[in-house]
Amino acid sequence: MLKVEKLRSSYGRIEVLHDVSLEVDQGKMVALVGANGAGKTTLMRAISGIQPITSGTITLAGASIQGMPPARRVSRGVAQVPEGRQIFAPLSVEDNLALGAWVSPTKIERNRARVYEMFPILREFRKRAAGTLSGGQQQMLAMGRALMSDPRILLLDEPTMGLAPLLARQVMQIICSIREAGTTVLVVEQNVQAVLRAADRGYVIDRGRISMEGSAKDLLADPRVREAYLGV
Known part of the structure; x- marks a missing residue:
């Protein structure tokens, strides 16, 4: 690969x-x-x-x-989850995920459903500002955001x-x-x-x-x- x-x-x-x-x-x-x-x-x-x-x-x-x-x-x-996560703290969890799907906007709903299945806590907190999440939840969000682009x-x-x-x-x-x-x-x-x-x-x-x-x-x-x- x-x-x-x-x-x-x-x-x-x-x-x-x-x-x-x-x-x-x-x-x-x-x-x-x-x-x-x-x-x-x-x-x-x-x-x-x-x-x-x-x-x-x-x-x-x-x-x-x-x-x-x-x-x-x-x-x-190619999708990268950078050191320190670098999420968009003022934006909601849902909006952070949407930004990760900019290369495949037609697949945003499907990919978001897959991310929520992998990280159920993100579905629960989807309307929260990303900066209010715990460190572990933010890491899950950063990985979910990267997966929204369907990376190889x-x-x-x-x-x-x-x-x-x-x-x-x-x-x-x-x-x-x-x-x-x-x-x-x-x-x-x-x-x-x-x-x-x-x-x-x-x-x-x-x-x-x-x-x-x-x-x-x-x-x-x-x-x-x-x-x-x-x-x-």
Whole structure:
């Protein structure tokens, strides 16, 4: 579904991504883990078209999307849930979801019904201002808003950040259900143990370079990963 090859990206004169390559197979969940400042968010922003790249290629289902503006990438099937959720706080839950469907307005009712089925609390609070929701509910809204565009691949940047453990587990279960429903998922997550238990495959990024890759199960068992990220 997604293939990134030898991607480079810079902030001014400082190169942040150095020949990064990864693949995400259709219908799978791939985890991207690494320390703060390793380049995880920059890579996600580059895939969605927000962060410029200096070289490399990005293909979606075999077709190049590099050089496309972010809006066109959304219409091609890329949707990102950014770090910190970035919902429209003064708007209602219902209006936030509607904004996520701007690329497919004819499907808005169908997609909203699917989102409400996945997140029943959003149906209950659909007329509330989004800023009045709890952190976990706002994360559900951010994911629901992204799903309104019928994405082929969903990019999730730190979906459990700032959530209590119980809510974090619930959000991770929801992400698994999104994958099981057929949506391809690439997720950046600080909770390395939780995300590698849920994912099919994983990549470790270190100072802008992919340092390890493999099945999520193998990475979780690797002594280097356990020492660096799990404190074992």
